[in-house]
Amino acid sequence: MTEIVGLGEVASLRDELARRLAGGQRFAGLYGADHDGGVRLTALVAADGDVAELDADLPADAAAYPALTPSVPAAFWYEREIHDLFGVAPDGHPRLDPLVLPLLQADPVRPRPGAEKNPQRLDPDEHALPRHVMGPGVFTIPHGPVRSGVFESVEYLVETPGEDIPHLNIRVFYKHRGIEKRFEHMAPADGVLLAERVEGIASVAHALAYCHALERLAGCVPPWPAQLVRVLYAELERIANHLDAALKLADAAGLAVAVARFGWHKERVLRLVGRLAGNRFGRGVVVPGGVSRLPALGPAAALAELNGLQRNIDVDAALLMGTSSFLDRLRTTGPLPADRARAHGALGPVGKASGHACDARDDRPYDAYPTLGAAPRRRYDDGDALARLRVRWDEVRESFHLLRQVVDQLDDIHDPTVRAPVEVAGGRAVGWAEAPQGEVLYAVQVTDGRVARCKPRSASFHNLVLFHEVFVGDILTDFPFSEASFGLSIAGVAL
Amino acid sequence: MWVFRGLRNGVVTTRWPRRPDRYFTDWHGVATIRDHPSLPPGDIEGLAELCPTGAIHTAPGNGGPDDEQPGRRVGVDQGRCIGCGRCIQARPDLFAWSAGAGVAALARQALVVPAVAETDETLAELRDDLRTRVRALGRSVHVRHLDVGSDGSDEWEVLALLNPVYDVHRLGIFFTATPRHADILLVTGAGARGMAAPLRRTYQGMPDPKVVIAAGTDAVSGGLTAPSYAIAGGVGGLVPVDVWVPGSPPSPFSVLHAILLALGRLPGPPGRRRRTDKTGKTGKEPRP
Ligand code: SF4
Numbered sequence: 001m002t003e004i005v006g007l008g009e010v011a012s013l014r015d016e017l018a019r020r021l022a023g024g025q026r027f028a029g030l031y032g033a034d035h036d037g038g039v040r041l042t043a044l045v046a047a048d049g050d051v052a053e054l055d056a057d058l059p060a061d062a063a064a065y066p067a068l069t070p071s072v073p074a075a076f077w078y079e080r081e082i083h084d085l086f087g088v089a090p091d092g093h094p095r096l097d098p099l100v101l102p103l104l105q106a107d108p109v110r111p112r113p114g115a116e117k118n119p120q121r122l123d124p125d126e127h128a129l130p131r132h133v134m135g136p137g138v139f140t141i142p143h144g145p146v147r148s149g150v151f152e153s154v155e156y157l158v159e160t161p162g163e164d165i166p167h168l169n170i171r172v173f174y175k176h177r178g179i180e181k182r183f184e185h186m187a188p189a190d191g192v193l194l195a196e197r198v199e200g201i202a203s204v205a206h207a208l209a210y211c212h213a214l215e216r217l218a219g220c221v222p223p224w225p226a227q228l229v230r231v232l233y234a235e236l237e238r239i240a241n242h243l244d245a246a247l248k249l250a251d252a253a254g255l256a257v258a259v260a261r262f263g264w265h266k267e268r269v270l271r272l273v274g275r276l277a278g279n280r281f282g283r284g285v286v287v288p289g290g291v292s293r294l295p296a297l298g299p300a301a302a303l304a305e306l307n308g309l310q311r312n313i314d315v316d317a318a319l320l321m322g323t324s325s326f327l328d329r330l331r332t333t334g335p336l337p338a339d340r341a342r343a344h345g346a347l348g349p350v351g352k353a354s355g356h357a358c359d360a361r362d363d364r365p366y367d368a369y370p371t372l373g374a375a376p377r378r379r380y381d382d383g384d385a386l387a388r389l390r391v392r393w394d395e396v397r398e399s400f401h402l403l404r405q406v407v408d409q410l411d412d413i414h415d416p417t418v419r420a421p422v423e424v425a426g427g428r429a430v431g432w433a434e435a436p437q438g439e440v441l442y443a444v445q446v447t448d449g450r451v452a453r454c455k456p457r458s459a460s461f462h463n464l465v466l467f468h469e470v471f472v473g474d475i476l477t478d479f480p481f482s483e484a485s486f487g488l489s490i491a492g493v494a495l
Numbered sequence: 496m497w498v499f500r501g502l503r504n505g506v507v508t509t510r511w512p513r514r515p516d517r518y519f520t521d522w523h524g525v526a527t528i529r530d531h532p533s534l535p536p537g538d539i540e541g542l543a544e545l546c547p548t549g550a551i552h553t554a555p556g557n558g559g560p561d562d563e564q565p566g567r568r569v570g571v572d573q574g575r576c577i578g579c580g581r582c583i584q585a586r587p588d589l590f591a592w593s594a595g596a597g598v599a600a601l602a603r604q605a606l607v608v609p610a611v612a613e614t615d616e617t618l619a620e621l622r623d624d625l626r627t628r629v630r631a632l633g634r635s636v637h638v639r640h641l642d643v644g645s646d647g648s649d650e651w652e653v654l655a656l657l658n659p660v661y662d663v664h665r666l667g668i669f670f671t672a673t674p675r676h677a678d679i680l681l682v683t684g685a686g687a688r689g690m691a692a693p694l695r696r697t698y699q700g701m702p703d704p705k706v707v708i709a710a711g712t713d714a715v716s717g718g719l720t721a722p723s724y725a726i727a728g729g730v731g732g733l734v735p736v737d738v739w740v741p742g743s744p745p746s747p748f749s750v751l752h753a754i755l756l757a758l759g760r761l762p763g764p765p766g767r768r769r770r771t772d773k774t775g776k777t778g779k780e781p782r783p
Contacts, residue, residue: 101725111724119724124689146641146693148672150654153642153690174689175644178725190547193579194719200648200744244651257497263658264507270655271518278523280746281648284579319500491647 002216002429003052010065013043013056017072020045020052026345026358028441029457030068030078032086033114036060039086040114043068043075044430044441044457046345049364051430051441058088067093074344077465084173085111085180097169100176100494102128113180114445114453124173143479145174152490158475166475168468172494179495183454188214188424189288191451195442196283198456199492201241204233205435206442206456207286212366213431213444214288218422225410226290226418227368232406233273233282234433235399240269241436241487242349242392243313246320248484249389253326261316265309272305290419299411303404310400317393330386334470334482338381346466347459348438349395350486353388355381360434372405374398385485392487395436425449435459437488458492508662511748512755512762523592524742524749525576525712526550526583527608528569542569542589545582548712548719550575573598574606574715574729577743596748599708599740599756601625603731606715606739622759625737628704629758632678635667636758639677639701643694643733644687644726648744649711653681655747668754674700679757681750682734685713685720686727698734706757708738711745718743 007013021027028051029044037060045052058065067090068075079090080099087103087110089096102124103110109119144155157169179198183191195210196203208230215222222230243266250258270280276295277285285291295302320326336346341354351358357377361369378394380387428445438459445453463486470482509516539553553569569589571582582590593608600606601621605614640653656663657670671677674697682694698707709730712718717728727733740753755761 122688122724123691145690146697150640150650150670151642152645152647152650153684153693174693175642175684175687176689176725177644177685177687177720178723179720182720182723193547193577197577197646197713197719197743200646201651203648255497257500260659261500263655264660267655267658267660270651278580279578280652281744283743316500319497323497489647491645 003050004055004428005052006055008056010041010056010058010068013041013054014066014068014071016054017043017045017068020047021072027072027074028345028439029455029462030075030082031443031455031457032082032088033445033453033455034086034112035114038062039082039088041065041082042443044443046358046363046439051364051432053428053430053443062088064089064091066091069093077461085113097130098128098173100173102126102173104128111178111181113184113455118181118184124176129171145171154490156479166471168471168475170464170467172464172490174494175490176494177491180453180455183451186451188422188446188449188451191454192287193284195456196281198495199435199437199440199458199460199489200281201244201489202237202435202437202440202458202492203281203283204230204237204286205433205440206458207283208234208367208433209431209440209442209456210444210454211286211288211431212433213429213442214422214424214446216429216431217424217427217444217446218289220289220420220422222290222367222420223415223417224368225294225413225416228406228410228413229291229294229418230286230367231369231372231402232295232410233277233285235403235406236269236273237282238399238436239313239396240266240273242396243269245392245484245487246317246389249330249385249481250320250326252480252484253329255320255323255326258316258320258323265313265316268305268309272302272309276302287419289422292419294413294416294418295410299407303407306400306403306407313396317396321390321393327386330389330481330485331384333385333478334485335472336383336466336470338383340466340469341383344466345462347462348434348436349388349391350463350466351438352377352391353380354383355379358439360432360439364432366433368406368409372402375401385481388485388487437492438463456492456495458489460488460490460492464488464493507659508665509660511751512760516748519596519748519752520594522596522746522748523594524578524596524746525573525593525598526571526578526580526590527573527593528571529589529591539569542582542586545585546576547579547581548575548577548716548721551582570607570609572607572716573741574603574739575712575718576741577712577718596746597752598742598745598749599738599753601738601756603715603736603739606741621737625706625757626759629706631704632758635669636678636754637669637671637676638679638681638754639671639674639697640681640683641690641694641697642684643682643690643714643730644684644720645711645713646744649683649713652744652747653683653710653750656751661747661751663751663754666755666760674698675702677701678705679754680705680707680734681710681754682707682714682730682736683710683744684730685717685723686730686733688725688727691727691733694730694733706737707734708740708750708753708757709736710740710750710753712741712743715739715741
């Protein structure tokens with residue numbers, strides 16, 4: 001069961017957070033939920049073995065509360081998001097600009113996730129956004145929201161205030177979809193379909209994190225074959241994502257042949273997933289209590305395809321990592337210092353490349369992972385785009401290693417049961433999974449057999465804020481490399 | 496070294512549409528209805544509830560010529576279908592996968608199966624109008640992609656068109672960064688309200704004639720994210736759409752099919768597509 005601690009006032013929450021973080025636990029998120037017209041603030045704290053929820057309550061008439069960001073800087077974006085969604089202001093927050101939904105401070109209608117009511121329509125109000133800095137020698141270079149290429153929409157504003165270091169302003173609200181409210185009132189079994197569409201390039205990881213939360217509530221353990229199948233799709237998803245990052249880095253460097261090669265490999269991975277699952281993104285497979293079906297391809301055929309793929313990827317990855325002009329472009333680009341990565345709790349490859357190795361598969365193992373043998377990981381602490389790419393290649397190699405074991409074991413399955421019943425009447429729990437982007441958390445509350453509140457916390461949301469900090473050199477030429485090396489999805493940020 | 500790699504592994508590129516490609520024909524991404532089920536009234540209960548997006552509708556007879564039987568009808572709006580497969584699993588006697596990646600249509604209404612009779616005429620008109628417009632375009636066309644609230648997977652499938660397997664350059668299709676050079680606006684995503692103004696600006700920045708493709712179930716109807724305070728429930732209410740492609744996400748072949756449909760460049764009689772014959776049959780009934 002998820003540890004849930006009611007702390008009453010925000011000040012107590014702040015103290016308890018400080019105590020736990022000092023004790024080595026990790027701040028993993030902060031979200032709000034409507035609670036009888038007031039707001040329940042919940043901090044997610046990761047420790048070995050569990051993610052705890054620490055609650056504080058704001059009364060119904062509270063317009064503000066003492067900000068947590070001054071003592072927990074990693075809460076910076078979380079408090080801005082809460083401000084957008086609930087209209088309560090964190091007093092003492094260093095830069096309370098709108099993040100996911102710009103509305104004027106006076107606007108009383110907010111989405112208020114967790115509330116029974118759902119607003120009909122809310123239009124982002126550009127007046128709520130801060131004006132661009134203007135003045136002699138000061139200019140702002142907008143980058144987006146309409147990007148030059150096939151990208152998700154997001155706006156990066158580069159403010160260059162005279163001689164100072166340029167400041168990057170990240171605007172993600174353009175593609176806010178109101179996902180959190182959409183989860184509400186759904187039958188738990190339907191919610192997984194929505195979870196698959198929160199951050200579509202990590203559909204499997206999101207479905208897993210969501211289902212893990214429900215399974216913890218129901219006290220349900222998926223049948224062994226289902227646990228294996230889950231790992232199968234999660235690792236294929238990881239390979240596809242890392243190939244995508246490599247492809248985009250090669251593209252930024254103008255290596256057309258490398259782009260074509262990795263594009264081809266990525267297509268083969270998606271086709272393999274499609275042949276196994278009936279969907280190129282592995283959608284529709286993970287369900288509460290297990291999986292919907294066994295892979296449609298026999299172990300021998302799957303293994304042959306995996307081996308061929310790995311051989312091809314290995315050769316091309318080695319070639320890429322031996323292209324010195326390419327390495328020069330990545331080395332020292334977009335550096336994230338190790339102390340910043342640790343302080344923020346940077347996730348996934350971004351954290352691992354800066355010496356902060358947290359991985360939900362190791363820290364809080366789930367499904368078949370505990371029984372699968374993984375080779376010890378190499379440590380990196382350069383923190384640049386190159387280190388991030390090296391982490392990805394290591395992970396790809398590890399994924400193939402895991403996949404071979406999974407396929408091997410699936411060969412021995414005699415009982416074809418892939419789903420255990422999941423009956424959830426009510427309760428709260430946190431589920432997790434390691435997406436290609438890093439740890440995904442789902443804080444789920446079920447009331448009367450329906451989803452009452454569902455907060456997906458993607459690694460993309462947690463990591464993207466670090467993008468502010470990684471520009472030390474030429475912001476414009478480094479930009480595409482830094483962006484590709486982070487490998488995040490805006491869909492998972494703006495929800 | 497990279498130059499050398501580029502020549503390895505022979506030809507991976509599809510020859511579709513000139514030659515059939517099994518990956519195109521075997522694709523299934525959206526549900527369809529088997530041959531006009533005329534169900535006894537009791538049997539229709541609960542069918543609509545099977546679908547998480549409300550893509551399945553049930554109604555009393557439509558009063559058309561094929562409705563003499565006192566049955567009730569059931570249909571699928573593929574524009575809302577996210578391909579979860581639940582209906583097919585629960586009632587394989589009624590529902591099946593729509594066969595092939597060619598699922599795009601020239602009218603929103605034409606994504607509803609079985610087709611309503613009026614759709615034929617509308618389609619013919621739309622096809623003629625589109626043909627007049629695209630006549631001015633040369634052999635090479637430029638596509639501007641814009642995300643207006645996708646889940647991120649749609650971009651992967653659009654981008655895949657540039658990989659060596661689909662290699663759309665061979666068909667004279669290029670992606671462009673500037674609206675001023677674009678002939679086709681390829682829109683993905685559920686129609687997030689924050690993107691309404693940038694979408695309008697991009698559309699207005701394109702020269703005439705221009706074609707708009709709503710790529711993916713999200714772009715067609717909002718998919719599973721609809722209804723929501725933050726989206727318009729598809730992009731049809733934000734810009735005039737010419738081609739509608741379902742799929743969650745649409746496969747690369749589905750997107751390519753839509754582009755060629757818009758350009759009237761699919762093989763066979765111009766603009767021919769399944770689902771246009773009077774009986775409402777798809778011509779390619781999925782195998783049972
Ligand atoms: S496949 Fe799923 S989304 Fe599509 S019609 Fe059937 S139940 Fe609805």
